[in-house]
Amino acid sequence: MSDGGGETGREHPKPNTQRKLGGDEYAQAIAKIAVAQICEKEGFQTFQPSALETLSDIAVRYTRNIGKAAHDYANLAGRTECNVFDIIQGLEDMGLPQGFSGASDVDHCLACSGTVREIIQYVGQSDDVPFAYAIPQFPVVKDRNLTPSFLQVGKEPPEDHIPAWLPVFPEPHTYAPLPTPDVKAMEPMVKMEQKKHRKVDRSLLNLRQQFVCNGLDGLSSEDTRDADKGKQAGEGNPYLAAPMQYGEKEVSRVFLPAKLSNEATVENPVSSSQVMGNHVSVLATFAPAIDAMQGRLLDSEEGQKNVLLNRSNTVQFKIGTGKKSLNTMPHLSPRNTGFEMISPSFGMEGDKDEKKRRAEKILKESMENPQGLAQL
Amino acid sequence: MNHNQQSTEARHDDDPALSEFLASLMDYTPTIPDELVEHYLAKSGFQCPDVRLIRLVAVATQKFVAEVAGDALQQCKARQASIVKDKRDKQQKDKRLILTMEDLSKALREHGVNVKHQEYFADSPSTGMDPASREE
Numbered sequence: 001m002s003d004g005g006g007e008t009g010r011e012h013p014k015p016n017t018q019r020k021l022g023g024d025e026y027a028q029a030i031a032k033i034a035v036a037q038i039c040e041k042e043g044f045q046t047f048q049p050s051a052l053e054t055l056s057d058i059a060v061r062y063t064r065n066i067g068k069a070a071h072d073y074a075n076l077a078g079r080t081e082c083n084v085f086d087i088i089q090g091l092e093d094m095g096l097p098q099g100f101s102g103a104s105d106v107d108h109c110l111a112c113s114g115t116v117r118e119i120i121q122y123v124g125q126s127d128d129v130p131f132a133y134a135i136p137q138f139p140v141v142k143d144r145n146l147t148p149s150f151l152q153v154g155k156e157p158p159e160d161h162i163p164a165w166l167p168v169f170p171e172p173h174t175y176a177p178l179p180t181p182d183v184k185a186m187e188p189m190v191k192m193e194q195k196k197h198r199k200v201d202r203s204l205l206n207l208r209q210q211f212v213c214n215g216l217d218g219l220s221s222e223d224t225r226d227a228d229k230g231k232q233a234g235e236g237n238p239y240l241a242a243p244m245q246y247g248e249k250e251v252s253r254v255f256l257p258a259k260l261s262n263e264a265t266v267e268n269p270v271s272s273s274q275v276m277g278n279h280v281s282v283l284a285t286f287a288p289a290i291d292a293m294q295g296r297l298l299d300s301e302e303g304q305k306n307v308l309l310n311r312s313n314t315v316q317f318k319i320g321t322g323k324k325s326l327n328t329m330p331h332l333s334p335r336n337t338g339f340e341m342i343s344p345s346f347g348m349e350g351d352k353d354e355k356k357r358r359a360e361k362i363l364k365e366s367m368e369n370p371q372g373l374a375q376l
Numbered sequence: 377m378n379h380n381q382q383s384t385e386a387r388h389d390d391d392p393a394l395s396e397f398l399a400s401l402m403d404y405t406p407t408i409p410d411e412l413v414e415h416y417l418a419k420s421g422f423q424c425p426d427v428r429l430i431r432l433v434a435v436a437t438q439k440f441v442a443e444v445a446g447d448a449l450q451q452c453k454a455r456q457a458s459i460v461k462d463k464r465d466k467q468q469k470d471k472r473l474i475l476t477m478e479d480l481s482k483a484l485r486e487h488g489v490n491v492k493h494q495e496y497f498a499d500s501p502s503t504g505m506d507p508a509s510r511e512e
Contacts, residue, residue, distance in 0.1 A: 027415050034408045035441055039475055041407070042445040044452075047475035048499045055480060058489055059441045063413055066433050067420035082424045084398065084432065091436050097488030111394040119432070120397050122439045123404055130405040137411055 026138065032056040034131060041129055066090045091115045202353070209357055398428045406434040413437065440487070447483035448475060455479065 035056040039047060069090030074082040088110045092100065100114035108114075147167035150157050157164055169175075410427065413434040417424075424430070452473050477493040484491045 027412060030409065030412050034412065037407050038438060038441045039445045042442055043449050043473060044445065044475045045472040048477055050494075050497060050499050051475045051477045051480045054477065054484075054491055055441065055444065055475070058444075058484065058491070059408070059437055060416055062440050063408075063416045063433060063437045064420040066436060067417035067422035071421040071423070080423060082422055082429065084394070084429055087429055087432055094436075094440075098486075115436075116394065116397070119436055119439055120393075122442070123397075123400070123435055126442070128405045129407045131407055131409040135409050135411045138415060 028056065028060070030131075030135060031060050033133070035059050037129055037132060041126070062094065066094055069093050085110045088113050088116055091119075205353075398432065401428050401431040401435065404431070404435070406431060406438050408434045408438050408441075410434060444480070444483050444487055445475070447486055448479040449473060451479035451482050452476070 032052055036047065036052055039052070039055070066087065067090075070082045070086040073086040073089045074080065077086075092103070092110075092113060092115050095115045095118075096103070100118060102108045102112075102114040110116075149167050150162070150164040153168050155168060157166070158169065410430055413430050417430065417433060452475070455478075456471070456473075477491075481491045481493055
């Protein structure tokens, strides 16, 4: 029969490999081997695994209970470190169910306690069977690598208020602030790279759209703010009446330009009177910008054929641009047709973006010329 | 504690025995390794740099385990002796001494530990089989 140590050595790696190694598995495995060795010395030849596990568990608990009791007794005496008397006291506590000689004597001497005598007797009788394996010290505690202090390094603290016994500062390049423009330039780049292509496209489109809006607004705000105001009024503020016109325009896009011209004539007579009213006041200062608009509006009033011609030009642009760029109203000024030319890139976006953009535009324009709002 | 210390002071003649024993522990190697005992003692809050005290705990634990194992061995032998004689021929094969839960729970009960063999817990089918015979 192979010896118990060898057997346990063969038996125990198995459950350890099957189970996930937990925190205390190693110590438990060692305890099992030790207990198996003691059992073998007592005369057992083999064991049930459950029995060995139980016995080793109880041995571990016994050890821990002794430690706990000794620790408690040391604390009771106002000490943090245990001495031999604490342990003997703990051993007596643990041996109470079995009983020991002199247990009945309350004032018995700890040094000549019955438990100690039994242990001395046991050690004298039994041969020492060392543990089968060499065990490293566990649990392994990694030595902390402390940062040396100013004194140890021999440096002078950078400031007077820093005592020399404090740890040295890290290298300056690890905490020195970098030039901020670089960081700001890098951050959007990194973010852009992380985004998906679609998002990049969208942000680019938004950027371009903002540029377009700003360009238009900038123009209108710089030289023809009043003209723009007049134009808005002349259109009957299409942005406020957007839903109506949206549907109408869509229909008009799809169908022939003749029908659109009819609708345009339906729209324009309502607004044209206002335009005319505004024109009178504005004309003196901003003649050239309004002239173009006025000319067209007047044309539309004069006759359908001229309107047809004029309209057909703009409609051609719009058919080229696609259906989605509907929000841009058929402004009659040449600037707006230029805007329409740019709009195909927006046709890629969804309706949501269209609405958002429209809302943005309205807001922006109202911000740019609050007078226009006042007029409305 | 105070009164215990007083009592130890009262009988100084016994002190040499204890200190001698503690000194002799340095030569005695307990089967339960020091590292294991130290680990579990540290877990229970025990703090002591003295190796002799750790050895003392190790020896005490070893004594406890040995006593339990000895009791279980007696139980095992008694059980084997009570087997009917006509099965002796078969028993020749099974004469080996096996540490079973049955015997262990009986032995532990004497030490104040209440352990019951789980009714439906099945050890591995080769439990108690001689590994040598398994290899053959």
